[in-house]
Amino acid sequence: xxxxxxxxxxxxxxxxxxxxxxxxxxxxxxxxxxxxxxxxxxxxxxxxxxxxxxxxxxxxxxxxxxxxxxxxxxxxxxxxxxxxxxxxxxxxxx
Amino acid sequence: xxxxxxxxxxxxxxxxxxxxxxxxxxxxxxxxxxxxxxxxxxxxxxxxxxxxxxxxxxxxxxxxxxxxxxxxxxxxxxxxxxxxxxxxxxxxxxxxxxxxxxxxxxxxxxxxxxxxxxxxxxxxxxxxxxxxxxxxxxxxxxxxxxxxxxxxxxxxxxxxxxxxxxxxxxxxxxxxxxxxxxxxxxxxxxxxxxxxxxxxxxxxxxxxxxxxxxxxxxxxxxxxxxxxxxxxxxxxxxxxxxxxxxxxxxxxxxxxxxxxxxxxxxxxxxxxxxxxxxxxxxxxxxxxxxxxxxxxxxxxxxxxxxxxxxxxxxxxxxxxxxxxxxxxxxxxxxxxxxxxxxxxxxxxxxxxxxxxxxxxxxxxxxxxxxxxxxxxxxxxxxxxxxxxxxxxxxxxxxxxxxxxxxxxxxxxxxxxxxxxxxxxxxxxxxxxxxxxxxxxxxxxxxxxxxxxxxxxxxxxxxxxxxxxxxxxxxxxxxxxxxxxxxxxxxxxxxxxxxxxxxxxxxxxxxxxxxxxxxxxxxxxxxxxxxxxxxxxxxxxxxxxxxxxxxxxxxxxxxxxxxxxxxxxxxxxxxxxxxxxxxxxxxxxxxxxxxxxxxxxxxxxxxxxxxxxxxxxxxxxxxxxxxxxxxxxxxxxxxxxxxxxxxx
Numbered sequence: 001x002x003x004x005x006x007x008x009x010x011x012x013x014x015x016x017x018x019x020x021x022x023x024x025x026x027x028x029x030x031x032x033x034x035x036x037x038x039x040x041x042x043x044x045x046x047x048x049x050x051x052x053x054x055x056x057x058x059x060x061x062x063x064x065x066x067x068x069x070x071x072x073x074x075x076x077x078x079x080x081x082x083x084x085x086x087x088x089x090x091x092x093x094x
Numbered sequence: 095x096x097x098x099x100x101x102x103x104x105x106x107x108x109x110x111x112x113x114x115x116x117x118x119x120x121x122x123x124x125x126x127x128x129x130x131x132x133x134x135x136x137x138x139x140x141x142x143x144x145x146x147x148x149x150x151x152x153x154x155x156x157x158x159x160x161x162x163x164x165x166x167x168x169x170x171x172x173x174x175x176x177x178x179x180x181x182x183x184x185x186x187x188x189x190x191x192x193x194x195x196x197x198x199x200x201x202x203x204x205x206x207x208x209x210x211x212x213x214x215x216x217x218x219x220x221x222x223x224x225x226x227x228x229x230x231x232x233x234x235x236x237x238x239x240x241x242x243x244x245x246x247x248x249x250x251x252x253x254x255x256x257x258x259x260x261x262x263x264x265x266x267x268x269x270x271x272x273x274x275x276x277x278x279x280x281x282x283x284x285x286x287x288x289x290x291x292x293x294x295x296x297x298x299x300x301x302x303x304x305x306x307x308x309x310x311x312x313x314x315x316x317x318x319x320x321x322x323x324x325x326x327x328x329x330x331x332x333x334x335x336x337x338x339x340x341x342x343x344x345x346x347x348x349x350x351x352x353x354x355x356x357x358x359x360x361x362x363x364x365x366x367x368x369x370x371x372x373x374x375x376x377x378x379x380x381x382x383x384x385x386x387x388x389x390x391x392x393x394x395x396x397x398x399x400x401x402x403x404x405x406x407x408x409x410x411x412x413x414x415x416x417x418x419x420x421x422x423x424x425x426x427x428x429x430x431x432x433x434x435x436x437x438x439x440x441x442x443x444x445x446x447x448x449x450x451x452x453x454x455x456x457x458x459x460x461x462x463x464x465x466x467x468x469x470x471x472x473x474x475x476x477x478x479x480x481x482x483x484x485x486x487x488x489x490x491x492x493x494x495x496x497x498x499x500x501x502x503x504x505x506x507x508x509x510x511x512x513x514x515x516x517x518x519x520x521x522x523x524x525x526x527x528x529x530x531x532x533x534x535x536x537x538x539x540x541x542x543x544x545x546x547x548x549x550x551x552x553x554x555x556x557x558x559x560x561x562x563x564x565x566x567x568x569x570x571x572x573x574x575x576x577x578x579x580x581x582x583x584x585x586x587x588x589x590x591x592x593x594x595x596x597x598x599x600x601x602x603x604x605x606x607x608x609x610x611x612x613x614x615x616x617x618x619x620x621x622x623x624x625x626x627x628x629x630x631x632x633x634x635x636x637x638x639x640x641x642x643x644x645x646x647x648x649x650x651x652x653x654x655x656x657x658x659x660x661x662x663x664x665x666x667x668x669x670x671x672x673x674x675x676x677x678x679x680x681x682x683x684x685x686x687x688x689x690x691x692x693x694x695x696x697x698x699x700x701x702x703x704x705x706x707x708x709x710x711x712x713x714x715x716x717x718x719x720x721x722x723x724x725x726x727x728x729x730x731x732x733x734x735x736x737x738x739x740x741x
Contacts, residue, residue: 012514015191019663022187029183030495037491040173040472041484047169047471054431058169058471059536062176066529069183073522076187080518 013087018080025072032068036061103570104245110574111259114275114581118263121271138273140516144523146273147507149280151178151498151528153229153583154236154554155644156535157283157576161560162553164539165404166442168469170476171539174645175532177491181498181648182528184656186521189499192663194508194517200590201505202598205658205673208738212603213674219598221654221681222502226591227627228650229501230584232643234632237580239554240573250633256577257629260584264592264621272585273510279578284531286572290557291534293564294541298421299432301406304563307546308401310376310439310461313367318344318374329364334449340369341377341458343451350397363392363399368460377458378403378441378550384453402559403441404548407463410435433540436466440543441550442474459550469543482708490645493713497648500655502590503583584628592620638697645711646688653680653716661724669735672728680720687712 012018039046039061047058138146156178163171196204202218234253241252263271303309317323319331319342329343348363367374378400381389390400409418409432421432445460468474476490477483498504508517542548542556547563549555558576562569596616600606608616635643657680658673688694691710692702709715 012191012195015195015514018191023664026183026187029180029187033180033183033495036176037488041478041487044471044473044478048467050434053427054434055427056430056434056467056470059430062169062172063533065176066179066532069179070522070526070529072183073186073525077518077522081515084515 012084013090014080014084017083017087021076021079025076029069029072033065036065100566100570102566103573106567106570107245107574107577110578111581113278114578115259115262117274117278118266118271121274137512138270138510140511140520141523142277143273143507143511143516143520145280145527146276146510147280147504147520147524148284148527148531149276149278149579149582150503150507150586151524152280152283152531152579153644154233154239154576154580156531157287157557157579158236158239158554159232159644160532160535161538161542161557162555163475164535165542165548165556165560166440166553167475168464168540168543169471170474172532172536173472173476173491174494175535177494178498179525179529179532180495182521182525184496185499185504186518186525188663189505189659190508190517190521191514193505193659194511194514200509200593200598201502201655201659202594202602204505205662206602206670208662209670209673211670211674214670214677215598215603217674217677217681218655218658219594219603221650221677222594222598223591223624224681224685225500225502225647225651225654226587226594226624227631228647229503229644230587230624230628231631231635232638232647233580233584233587234628235635235638235643236554237577237584238632238636239552240558240577240580242552242555249636253629253632256580256584257625257632260581260588261622261625263581263585264588264625265618269506269510269589272582272589273507275578275585276582279575279582280527282575283579284527284534286568286575287531287534287538287557290561290564290568290572291537291541293568294537294545294560295425295429296423297545298424299406299409299429299436299544300420301409301417301436302419303405304546306402306563307405308378308403309405312376313374315342315369315372315374318342318367330451331369332449332451334447337447339447339460341447341449342367342369342374344374345392348393348399350393350399352394352396356396361393365392366456366458368458375461377460379459380457380551381451382455400550402547402549403439403459403461404543405439405546406436406544407439408437429537429540430470433466433544434470436544438464438466438469438543440464440469441548446550469540485714486708486710489649489709489711489714492717493645493649493652493711496652496656496713496717500651500659501648502594502651502655503586506590506593507586584625588621588624588628589617591624592617595620635697649688649711649713649716650681650684652713653684653720654678655680657717657720657724661721661728665725665728667728667732667735668724669728669731671731671734672724672726675727676720676724679723680716683719684712684716687716 049057051057051060160171160174193204196207205218206214237256238249238252241247313323318326319328326344326346329345332341343364343366345362345364347360349358349360351358366377366379368377378391393399412418439461441459445462447458449456476487478487511517511520538557542560545563547559558573561572596613600616654677658676661668687709690706692705693710695702695705
């Protein structure tokens with residue numbers, strides 16, 4: 001039977017910290033996503049409002065959601081990598 | 095549309111398929127062990143894995159389906175892009191690293207890492223199979239759609255071709271070759287989609303239609319009906335009860351040529367016109383005669399009378415009040431600003447009408463003029479004016495948001511990289527690559543809509559046909575990449591399904607003692623079986639939009655898998671029985687709602703109005719239900735967790 005975790009079982013002292021950060025960022029994105037879906041369903045006309053260089057809210061909000069996901073991912077990776085290095089070093093020292 | 099295969103297209107296509115198969119055989123030596131076959135030995139570099147993620151994810155649904163939906167319905171197609179991308183946020187922040195930490199070959203391993211439960215092994219494997227099959231259908235439909243214009247072959251031949259090639263790939267080399275095929279294809283898809291989008295922006299917008307585009311003619315109604323319009327003879331008039339529209343059949347003399355080398359002949363051709371006030375507006379039609387012959391705009395398809403559609407009638411006025419005829423090169427925002435002021439002639443699905451004429455089945459596509467501003471906002475595809483429309487839309491967006499992180503062929507990719515950090519990094523590469531591609535879908539979709547390249551019978555072909563308007567070489571490359579897209583995604587899905595059968599069911603659930611080599615053989619045999627089933631389903635679902643079909647796969651995945659993944663990670667009271675029941679109920683409820691939905695009724699050939707309910711997307715009911723079941727069953731079976739270690 002093969003129930004052991006992935007081949008190279010890693011000890012990661014930062015996993016709880018990363019999980020908490022991940023959940024916070026998830027909710028942040030979720031709220032902005034829900035805002036978009038809410039406007040699309042309940043106030044469709046608002047989506048036609050011109051907001052930037054003759055382009056409407058629907059296009060700008062949609063593109064912004066995509067770009068925001070990338071930016072948030074990069075921030076998350078930066079913070080996690082920093083914390084992993086710190087905490088795993090501390091763990092090894094102990 | 096009539097498609098004639100070109101030697102360049104065939105050569106490029108064969109070169110691509112040859113390359114893909116060559117890679118498979120090259121990597122076959124790495125697939126001797128179970129770890130090599132199911133998880134590429136856990137040795138893939140995070141960047142390669144990230145682009146391979148994009149390759150897996152940017153399937154036929156994204157490239158063919160979303161571009162097609164934007165081309166036909168405008169912004170509503172882009173809502174799929176937004177939902178699909180948002181799903182990756184869940185994958186990155188919630189699922190990626192724990193999945194890597196807890197699993198081995200399949201996501202069932204991760205779910206079962208704490209419990210070693212037969213119930214979880216069975217239910218998770220069955221759900222993997224169900225989701226994989228649902229996801230396979232649109233890929234196979236997409237394959238069939240592609241080979242028709244590319245090679246001039248019928249839809250079913252394309253489906254069988256993909257099935258045969260993919261079975262060869264998967265049965266040869268497993269996850270390693272699948273990964274490199276996905277890497278190659280994902281990278282090329284993004285590069286050439288960028289090229290296509292830049293070409294669209296460089297060309298700008300014009301209110302002069304291309305010669306290949308169908309531009310409906312207008313006649314004076316009364317004079318034509320009285321036989322006073324030269325060149326046209328009135329035949330019959332049909333009042334369509336359901337829509338309240340009236341259609342008029344006229345005959346006229348046309349020069350037609352049935353094939354490149356055939357002689358040009360003058361024939362009397364019958365065409366259908368829509369009566370609108372005191373005008374007759376030309377439509378496009380397909381007639382299936384009582385003898386079984388198919389006529390397009392009154393002639394066989396080979397005559398080429400049935401044309402591609404979509405053009406701009408107006409681009410608004412410039413500052414001096416003069417009508418704009420052409421914009422020239424446009425920037426990103428300038429492109430949308432110009433469409434916002436334009437008017438587009440399009441053929442939305444609702445504008446197609448079917449009726450009987452003397453035993454002949456007639457289908458007519460009527461042109462509709464729509465303001466550009468309406469096409470740049472939601473509302474043309476998703477009807478959110480009614481409560482059920484709102485519910486359907488919310489349900490779909492929920493499924494897309496939660497579905498990505500529960501797709502088996504995505505989850506197994508976390509086991510191909512060496513560490514959790516690599517799993518995270520590869521997810522971010524995937525988000526960047528996929529997000530960039532989804533922004534491009536806007537330019538490809540609106541480009542197809544405004545440049546008159548849409549095939550009325552297959553919106554899925556919009557992006558490749560847009561490429562064709564820029565030249566046969568670009569078309570051939572884009573189509574070959576799209577075909578490779580299908581190959582790669584289908585390979586990934588089949589590996590996921592074969593892992594579910596060989597590893598989760600045979601090895602774990604039934605405890606069949608197998609050596610490493612036997613396990614790989616079992617996986618390969620499963621791949622052949624799943625591939626054959628997928629071919630059958632691909633033929634059966636011909637003509638349904640592939641993005642819509644993928645929405646269902648997401649709904650089943652989100653309902654069956656996500657609640658258990660989330661609760662296992664974040665609720666310590668989760669029990670094995672809670673997980674098994676949650677997967678089972680989530681899957682059955684999602685499938686039940688889909689199979690009894692109006693869209694499926696239409697697929698069965700029944701009247702959608704007689705469906706058991708009006709919900710087309712199940713997630714809004716099945717996802718919460720799956721969560722509730724998990725909590726209730728877990729609370730009832732807390733004793734089972736005694737003595738178990740937390741993960």
